[in-house]
Amino acid sequence: METPLYLTISELRDGLRRKQFSAVDLARAALDRLEALGGRYNAVASVLHDRAMREARAADRRLRGARRSGPLVGIPYGAKDLLAAAGAPTTWGAPPFARQVLDYDAAVIESLRRAGAVLVAKLAMIELAGGGGYRYPSASLQGACRNPWNPAHWSGGSSSGTGAAVAAGLVPFGIGSETSGSILSPSANCGVTGLRPTYGLVSRYGAMALAWTMDKIGPMCRSAEDCGWVLEAIAGTDPRDPGAAGRGFNMRQAAPRRWSGVRVGYVPGDFDGNVHPTARAAMRAAVAAFRSLGVRWTRISLPALPIDAAARTIIRAEGSAVFRDLITGGDVWKLVDRRQAAGLRAGLEVTAVEYLSAMRVRRMLQDAFRRIFAEVDVILAPTRYAPAGRIDEPLDPQWRTRAPGTGRRGTPVGGGVALVPAGNLVGVPALSLPCGFSTTRLPLAVQLVGPPFGEALLVGLGRAYQAITDWHRRTPPIPPAPRRGR
Amino acid sequence: MSRRKRPKSRARGAALARPRRATRDPRPAMRTLREVRKNQMETGEELRGTTVPVGTEPAFIFTP
Numbered sequence: 263m264e265t266p267l268y269l270t271i272s273e274l275r276d277g278l279r280r281k282q283f284s285a286v287d288l289a290r291a292a293l294d295r296l297e298a299l300g301g302r303y304n305a306v307a308s309v310l311h312d313r314a315m316r317e318a319r320a321a322d323r324r325l326r327g328a329r330r331s332g333p334l335v336g337i338p339y340g341a342k343d344l345l346a347a348a349g350a351p352t353t354w355g356a357p358p359f360a361r362q363v364l365d366y367d368a369a370v371i372e373s374l375r376r377a378g379a380v381l382v383a384k385l386a387m388i389e390l391a392g393g394g395g396y397r398y399p400s401a402s403l404q405g406a407c408r409n410p411w412n413p414a415h416w417s418g419g420s421s422s423g424t425g426a427a428v429a430a431g432l433v434p435f436g437i438g439s440e441t442s443g444s445i446l447s448p449s450a451n452c453g454v455t456g457l458r459p460t461y462g463l464v465s466r467y468g469a470m471a472l473a474w475t476m477d478k479i480g481p482m483c484r485s486a487e488d489c490g491w492v493l494e495a496i497a498g499t500d501p502r503d504p505g506a507a508g509r510g511f512n513m514r515q516a517a518p519r520r521w522s523g524v525r526v527g528y529v530p531g532d533f534d535g536n537v538h539p540t541a542r543a544a545m546r547a548a549v550a551a552f553r554s555l556g557v558r559w560t561r562i563s564l565p566a567l568p569i570d571a572a573a574r575t576i577i578r579a580e581g582s583a584v585f586r587d588l589i590t591g592g593d594v595w596k597l598v599d600r601r602q603a604a605g606l607r608a609g610l611e612v613t614a615v616e617y618l619s620a621m622r623v624r625r626m627l628q629d630a631f632r633r634i635f636a637e638v639d640v641i642l643a644p645t646r647y648a649p650a651g652r653i654d655e656p657l658d659p660q661w662r663t664r665a666p667g668t669g670r671r672g673t674p675v676g677g678g679v680a681l682v683p684a685g686n687l688v689g690v691p692a693l694s695l696p697c698g699f700s701t702t703r704l705p706l707a708v709q710l711v712g713p714p715f716g717e718a719l720l721v722g723l724g725r726a727y728q729a730i731t732d733w734h735r736r737t738p739p740i741p742p743a744p745r746r747g748r
Numbered sequence: 749m750s751r752r753k754r755p756k757s758r759a760r761g762a763a764l765a766r767p768r769r770a771t772r773d774p775r776p777a778m779r780t781l782r783e784v785r786k787n788q789m790e791t792g793e794e795l796r797g798t799t800v801p802v803g804t805e806p807a808f809i810f811t812p
Contacts, residue, residue, distance in 0.1 A: 600790065604777065608781060622800040690812060
């Protein structure tokens with residue numbers, strides 16, 4: 263390992279306390295790596311040199327002055343470019359907002375500054391977080407974000423840059439956002455650990471709104487434990503976000519414990535016939551690892567409801583309301599992806615009755631999840647049912663059932679594949695954990711889904727899984743950056 | 749004036765570093781909009797085809 267940026271938060275904290283490196287050293291390492299490698303993956307929206315060095319020097323003063331300091335003091339990180347950072351470009355990944363500069367910090371960036379973390383970069387994203395429904399991975403001001411494990415493949419969306427930057431060791435952790443899969447998908451595709459918090463646990467003040475009844479902000483890190491440390495810093499009430507739940511999160515709640523007796527629900531076929539053939543061996547191994555923890559295994563089924571239709575309708579209606587001026591003014595057609603523009607335009611035509619029908623289906627889904635969580639403590643499922651597709655493949659629904667990279671028809675996906683939109687509609691938390699590689703050498707992941715505010719259980723169980731596996735410690739082969747000035 | 753050819757390896761490196769836009773949708777905007785509208789109508793029909801029991805009303809402010 264050539265850079266300290268692949269260390270976990272606990273390891274970085276130890277290094278800072280033992281003076282193996284300073285916060286300024288870490289910030290410089292991150293800035294150098296972002297400059298040298300960020301462009302290779304289209305992962306970076308902007309590099310924040312001055313701010314990073316200012317915050318790093320303040321962190322070093324804090325580390326010198328206090329006998330005990332918080333876990334994030336001096337740790338560099340990157341934030342998805344939908345979060346406002348005072349004075350820096352905040353482009354939302356979209357050409358019509360390429361020159362947007364906001365003069366305040368988003369609540370999560372404020373919280374992380376208070377915790378002593380060092381903001382080094384804004385990270386690339388799918389334009390407007392993909393709310394219109396995009397057709398190509400290239401739907402971004404920064405271009406298609408390449409996967410560090412194989413640059414011919416996509417890093418996933420919409421927190422694409424955060425996933426790629428953490429995987430490539432440009433930053434030790436990053437902040438992403440999820441409306442329906444935008445933390446889980448890039449975390450799985452890039453082999454990093456990502457946490458989608460319960461709706462309302464993390465303030466969205468200063469974040470671009472897409473679908474305000476579904477938007478959530480969360481960490482993408484090296485490990486489940488790291489996700490817990492970052493969540494502890496960013497969770498909490500905020501009167502500036504009307505969706506804030508008034509709850510916090512404390513890592514003490516996720517302390518190690520015995521896992522025998524914990525009820526884990528699964529959908530039959532999810533780790534076998536429902537997943538892509540190139541992923542089955544890794545998925546079976548993940549199940550075996552969880553079984554070795556002594557958990558109780560319980561069959562569940564997702565309710566037969568139009569989950570995808572409800573999620574699409576709510577996101578389309580709320581997103582088109584948010585961007586109404588952009589759409590009616592015509593600038594929506596300046597977006598990179600034509601289907602995304604058309605989706606936002608068509609969203610203005612969703613009727614109030616359709617929107618409310620989707621909200622009623624959502625209520626039925628919430629009731630169904632309450633019944634599921636009366637039977638089990640947590641649900642285990644593949645995060646994605648196939649490895650990352652190629653960056654030049656369209657994301658048409660029929661392509662999701664084909665073998666990635668081959669164009670040949672693959673196994674139709676069934677089982678718990680609707681768990682991502684379902685979990686987002688219901689607002690429950692999920693943790694994506696790397697669980698190995700496909701036979702095509704791309705990362706794979708499983709997700710743990712818990713009841714509302716069940717993050718402690720997810721982080722604790724995720725930490726136990728990562729104590730007996732090392733998939734989260736694997737790093738992609740990164741060819742050296744070309745020398746500057748040539 | 750003849751243009752000098754770049755060495756092959758450098759050209760490959762440059763292509764990898766540049767944002768790639770080659771995958772832009774080749775179909776006309778209006779055709780894409782028609783497709784999206786058709787898909788949206790089908791989504792609406794799917795929702796209308798779901799029986800929702802009386803009393804299943806969404807909260808005005810969503811809470812998980």
